[in-house]
Amino acid sequence: MQTGRLIVFTGPSGVGKGTLLRSLLKHHPELELSVSVTTRLPRPGEIDGQHYYFVSIEEFEEMVKHGELLEWAQFAGNYYGTPRRPVEKLISQGKCVILEIELEGARQIRQTFPTALRLFILPPSLCELEHRIRGRGQDSEDSITRRLRRAKEEIEAANEFDIQIVNDDLETALKNLEAALFARC
Ligand SMILES: Nc1nc2c(ncn2[C@@H]2O[C@H](COP(=O)(O)OP(=O)(O)O)[C@@H](O)[C@H]2O)c(=O)[nH]1
Ligand SMILES: Nc1ncnc2c1ncn2[C@@H]1O[C@H](COP(=O)(O)OP(=O)(O)O)[C@@H](O)[C@H]1O
Numbered sequence: 001m002q003t004g005r006l007i008v009f010t011g012p013s014g015v016g017k018g019t020l021l022r023s024l025l026k027h028h029p030e031l032e033l034s035v036s037v038t039t040r041l042p043r044p045g046e047i048d049g050q051h052y053y054f055v056s057i058e059e060f061e062e063m064v065k066h067g068e069l070l071e072w073a074q075f076a077g078n079y080y081g082t083p084r085r086p087v088e089k090l091i092s093q094g095k096c097v098i099l100e101i102e103l104e105g106a107r108q109i110r111q112t113f114p115t116a117l118r119l120f121i122l123p124p125s126l127c128e129l130e131h132r133i134r135g136r137g138q139d140s141e142d143s144i145t146r147r148l149r150r151a152k153e154e155i156e157a158a159n160e161f162d163i164q165i166v167n168d169d170l171e172t173a174l175k176n177l178e179a180a181l182f183a184r185c
Contacts (some may be wrong), residue, residue: 003046006087006113007031007181010106010159011121012151013076014133020121023174024181032090032097037063040078043047043138053083070112073104075147080105103154104171106161110158119180124168127153 011017025031036054039060048054055063062078063069070088072081082099090097099109109116123129129151133144158164163180167173 004091005096006091006109006116008097008106008109008118009098009100009121010023010103010119010154010161011167012123012129012154013147014151015121015123016132016138016170016173017121019170020167020174020177021098021100023170024177027178030096032095034082034087034097034099034101036080036082036101037069038078038080040080041097051148064089071099071101071105071108073102073108076143076150102150103157110160117176117181118165119163119165120158121165121173122155122164123151123156124136124166126155128168 002090009017009021009047010117020077021033025033035049035053036049037055037060039055039057042048042052042054046052057079060081061167062070063081063083069081070084072079074080080102082101082105088098099105099108106118110118123132126148130144130148133139133147139147165173165176165180
């Protein structure tokens with residue numbers, strides 16, 4: 001694997017990005033996962049500084065104003081962004097850093113880091129995607145509706161990405177993900 005590379009990991013809410021990344025990082029501890037900042041409220045079990053840095057809207061806007069975010073976007077009524085400094089530090093140390101971000105953020109990274117490897121995770125179907133979001137049992141009805149509406153827009157943009165992986169069978173998707181990363185990263 002080459003060193004010092006940014007990897008962008010995008011796909012609709014509920015497609016299994018978090019599930020795939022947890023497994024990938026368990027097998028490849030040398031990969032680094034960027035911890036984002038969000039104004040979303042923590043879900044049960046989410047830990048500040050581990051899953052996200054949970055901040056107020058005012059704190060988020062200050063970070064934007066001071067150029068502290070590498071990219072940022074609004075998603076389903078909340079702000080999300082990537083803290084710039086830790087990512088730049090890890091890249092300069094030769095690490096491969098993964099950003100798990102939505103479409104607008106991925107588009108920003110395409111402009112600022114054109115050499116980033118950009119992967120898009122697809123669901124086997126929209127029906128299965130809805131089933132997974134509901135099965136996760138973490139989101140309100142309003143939040144589910146917003147996520148599904150956004151999912152359709154995101155899926156239409158999948159071909160903007162370098163690699164598309166369908167997360168149908170989890171083990172197969174993980175193998176395809178590893179093959180894509182370790183052949184090209
Ligand atoms: N642009 C951007 N998107 C992010 C960032 N962090 C998370 N996201 C995306 O925001 C969306 C919502 O994330 P989250 O509320 O955790 O819901 P989930 O993806 O359904 O588990 C997902 O598509 C994430 O990939 C970030 O730093 N920047
Ligand atoms: N290949 C798969 N087959 C069936 N269920 C899956 C698969 N991948 C993930 N899931 C389930 O789908 C739900 C959403 O996964 P999650 O990783 O939270 O998605 P995301 O991070 O993309 O929002 C979780 O309940 C997870 O266990």
